[in-house]
Amino acid sequence: MTLPHGVVExxxxxxxxxxxxxxxxxxxxxxxxxxxxxxxxxxHLYLRPGHERIRRLGGLHKFMSWPHPILTDSGGFQVFxxxxxxxxxxxxxxFRSHIDGSSHFFSPEHSMEVxxxxxxxxxxxxxxxxxxPATRExxxxxxxxxxxxxxxxxxxxxxxxxxxxxxxxFNGRTPSLFGIVQGGMYEDxxxxxxxRLVELDLPGYAIGGLSVGEPREHTRAAIASTLPLLPADRPxxxxxxxYPDEIVEYAAMGVDMMDCVLPTRAAxxxxxxxxxxxxxxxxxxxxxxQDPPDPACGCMVCGRYTRAYLRHLAMAKEPLGGALNxxxxxxxxxxxxxxxxxxxxxxxxxxxxxxxxxxxRQHDVS
Amino acid sequence: MTLPHGVVExxxxxxxxxxxxxxxxxxxxxxxxxxxxxxxxxxHLYLRPGHERIRRLGGLHKFMSWPHPILTDSGGFQVFxxxxxxxxxxxxxxFRSHIDGSSHFFSPEHSMEVxxxxxxxxxxxxxxxxxxPATRExxxxxxxxxxxxxxxxxxxxxxxxxxxxxxxxFNGRTPSLFGIVQGGMYEDxxxxxxxRLVELDLPGYAIGGLSVGEPREHTRAAIASTLPLLPADRPxxxxxxxYPDEIVEYAAMGVDMMDCVLPTRAAxxxxxxxxxxxxxxxxxxxxxxQDPPDPACGCMVCGRYTRAYLRHLAMAKEPLGGALNxxxxxxxxxxxxxxxxxxxxxxxxxxxxxxxxxxxRQHDVS
Numbered sequence: 104m105t106l107p108h109g110v111v112e113x114x115x116x117x118x119x120x121x122x123x124x125x126x127x128x129x130x131x132x133x134x135x136x137x138x139x140x141x142x143x144x145x146x147h148l149y150l151r152p153g154h155e156r157i158r159r160l161g162g163l164h165k166f167m168s169w170p171h172p173i174l175t176d177s178g179g180f181q182v183f184x185x186x187x188x189x190x191x192x193x194x195x196x197x198f199r200s201h202i203d204g205s206s207h208f209f210s211p212e213h214s215m216e217v218x219x220x221x222x223x224x225x226x227x228x229x230x231x232x233x234x235x236p237a238t239r240e241x242x243x244x245x246x247x248x249x250x251x252x253x254x255x256x257x258x259x260x261x262x263x264x265x266x267x268x269x270x271x272x273f274n275g276r277t278p279s280l281f282g283i284v285q286g287g288m289y290e291d292x293x294x295x296x297x298x299r300l301v302e303l304d305l306p307g308y309a310i311g312g313l314s315v316g317e318p319r320e321h322t323r324a325a326i327a328s329t330l331p332l333l334p335a336d337r338p339x340x341x342x343x344x345x346y347p348d349e350i351v352e353y354a355a356m357g358v359d360m361m362d363c364v365l366p367t368r369a370a371x372x373x374x375x376x377x378x379x380x381x382x383x384x385x386x387x388x389x390x391x392x393q394d395p396p397d398p399a400c401g402c403m404v405c406g407r408y409t410r411a412y413l414r415h416l417a418m419a420k421e422p423l424g425g426a427l428n429x430x431x432x433x434x435x436x437x438x439x440x441x442x443x444x445x446x447x448x449x450x451x452x453x454x455x456x457x458x459x460x461x462x463x464r465q466h467d468v469s
Numbered sequence: 470m471t472l473p474h475g476v477v478e479x480x481x482x483x484x485x486x487x488x489x490x491x492x493x494x495x496x497x498x499x500x501x502x503x504x505x506x507x508x509x510x511x512x513h514l515y516l517r518p519g520h521e522r523i524r525r526l527g528g529l530h531k532f533m534s535w536p537h538p539i540l541t542d543s544g545g546f547q548v549f550x551x552x553x554x555x556x557x558x559x560x561x562x563x564f565r566s567h568i569d570g571s572s573h574f575f576s577p578e579h580s581m582e583v584x585x586x587x588x589x590x591x592x593x594x595x596x597x598x599x600x601x602p603a604t605r606e607x608x609x610x611x612x613x614x615x616x617x618x619x620x621x622x623x624x625x626x627x628x629x630x631x632x633x634x635x636x637x638x639f640n641g642r643t644p645s646l647f648g649i650v651q652g653g654m655y656e657d658x659x660x661x662x663x664x665r666l667v668e669l670d671l672p673g674y675a676i677g678g679l680s681v682g683e684p685r686e687h688t689r690a691a692i693a694s695t696l697p698l699l700p701a702d703r704p705x706x707x708x709x710x711x712y713p714d715e716i717v718e719y720a721a722m723g724v725d726m727m728d729c730v731l732p733t734r735a736a737x738x739x740x741x742x743x744x745x746x747x748x749x750x751x752x753x754x755x756x757x758x759q760d761p762p763d764p765a766c767g768c769m770v771c772g773r774y775t776r777a778y779l780r781h782l783a784m785a786k787e788p789l790g791g792a793l794n795x796x797x798x799x800x801x802x803x804x805x806x807x808x809x810x811x812x813x814x815x816x817x818x819x820x821x822x823x824x825x826x827x828x829x830r831q832h833d834v835s
Contacts, residue, residue: 151781
């Protein structure tokens with residue numbers, strides 16, 4: 104993908120930089136672990152520090168000193184997952200801030216306005232993320248609403264795309280808007296959502312409404328049945344996944360982009376993803392273990408620190424612990440995707456999938 | 470100072486690595502900001518992860534992957550400052566863990582045993598840190614006890630100095646033990662404490678019992694009157710100081726070593742030390758300020774991030790905020806001491822002291 108702020112090699116995993124920061128990881132370290140593109144959360148940035156402030160400061164890239172590509176979500180997922188008092192109408196969603204309880208309203212137009220102020224390279228249409236489980240009627244009305252909102256998103260976005268803070272600096276280049284497929288766990292509704300969405304002729308498409316609590320087989324089935332309906336010549340993005348073996352499997356199925364808070368959130372709880380499986384670094388067994396977290400890993404954490412030291416930091420709740428664990432996990436995810444890209448160019452993807460299947464998630468290191 | 474783990478140029482400021490970590494700052498960044506020697510807290514490391522564990526793992530240098538010099542305090546200061554249920558006898562101090570309330574006992578011999586297990590390059594005698602204010606009688610009995618404990622510390626330390634974990638690896642080199650002057654704010658008692666301590670013929674001496682709440686003029690007076698009593702051919706260390714202008718002033722008075730949690734603790738509360746004074750980065754005035762924290766600073770934080778971004782991280786309580794602020798403040802402290810060393814070799818120290826006097830502490834940047 105050639106974006107205004109750089110070229111992204113796919114398939115790609117995008118670290119999540121919720122509040123203009125990938126929690127606890129400095130930007131130069133994100134570069135060192137070969138982060139190609141970051142995800143920013145529109146909901147969080149809208150509430151704090153505010154999209155108007157970020158626009159005045161030159162956009163999110165300048166604000167956080169990340170001169171490489173950024174994708175922003177639409178805010179929809181957080182509005183629906185963090186707000187129990189939300190009120191959805193045809194016009195949009197009224198919700199309360201999780202910070203101070205203040206009342207706010209997001210419409211498709213307003214989400215586009217916020218995302219254009221942030222100035223990401225890729226923005227997402229404002230969607231209603233269908234909850235799991237959902238009845239067929241509920242999934243249908245939700246996908247219908249999402250499609251109407253997608254049209255409104257597109258109309259507003261392309262009418263105002265030149266308002267991104269970096270438009271002049273980048274010689275008139277504009278950001279891209281991706282659509283989002285919904286439809287719950289109903290294959291025919293997913294199909295209808297995808298087919299009607301593709302009619303909007305957007306530069307990329309995402310499969311949304313996954314990682315909302317459904318069994319893993321449903322996730323895989325929804326991806327498998329939806330992917331062939333999306334144009335293969337445009338980026339196909341599955342939002343909010345996954346475990347290390349899942350991102351390999353989905354990439355092998357044809358997914359170009361994924362994002363997930365798992366590597367960093369798990370890291371802050373002491374969970375490390377290694378080539379041998381997942382490791383809870385707080386376990387007593389690591390108290391005097393002088394091996395690196397993953398002897399097969401090339402990251403700066405595995406190159407310098409022992410399991411015993413990382414366990415100590417985790418037990419003592421030292422901030423360095425979450426930071427080092429996050430760096431390792433991000434490296435592991437991004438290096439996994441690099442090996443997927445290498446395997447694709449070598450025609451050896453099946454081997455890689457077979458090797459990684461089930462390992463990282465299902466086996467705890469013993 | 471030529472120590473087993475390296476050469477230290479004096480005067481030197483030592484960042485505090487309480488629990489085998491300078492809070493939120495990775496070891497490679499400590500190297501990047503030119504940290505020459507770290508201070509480790511014996512009390513904290515004894516309680517968690519435990520000195521026996523650290524000894525089995527090869528000592529503190531190996532445990533935390535810090536192959537450069539380390540100094541450990543004696544545990545005395547924390548025992549006295551963190552414990553309200555402590556019980557002091559001639560033999561030592563009984564205290565309760567601030568982590569789990571368990572009961573522990575430190576004697577001079579036990580403090581030495583713990584410090585030798587940690588394996589610092591420089592250990593400190595076990596002292597009773599006299600509180601402020603203290604009556605003359607109290608200060609006298611406290612300094613007497615500290616002197617008796619210093620002798621016991623020395624006797625145990627040098628009988629067991631070959632037990633440091635790195636003794637064989639470093640071809641039979643051993644660590645050094647520094648004495649600590651007490652005496653409260655009474656000049657004659659400080660004098661007596663210093664003179665009797667020097668009779669022990671230790672390789673270095675510290676002035677303790679400062680930064681315990683006394684007015685700044687008392688700190689300066691105690692340093693000024695005590696320094697000439699300590700051998701100028703051995704390192705003279707003032708424990709627990711200070712603000713940026715103070716460390717310049719004390720270095721100019723002849724102090725060789727200082728340590729303080731201020732640069733990192735203040736950083737976590739959003740207080741930055743700059744060449745123009747101190748800056749509370751949370752202030753509203755920085756919300757859209759695109760300057761680096763200190764335009765005159767050469768650190769990696771000032772090279773990449775704006776005041777607006779650091780303010781956002783602080784307001785959002787993002788862990789990256791405390792980390793970046795800590796890196797800047799440590800760089801500022803260590804670069805200040807570098808400029809002191811440069812000024813000494815150029816014979817321009819008076820100019821430097823005049824330029825920095827009062828600035829960093831007393832003026833808030835406006």
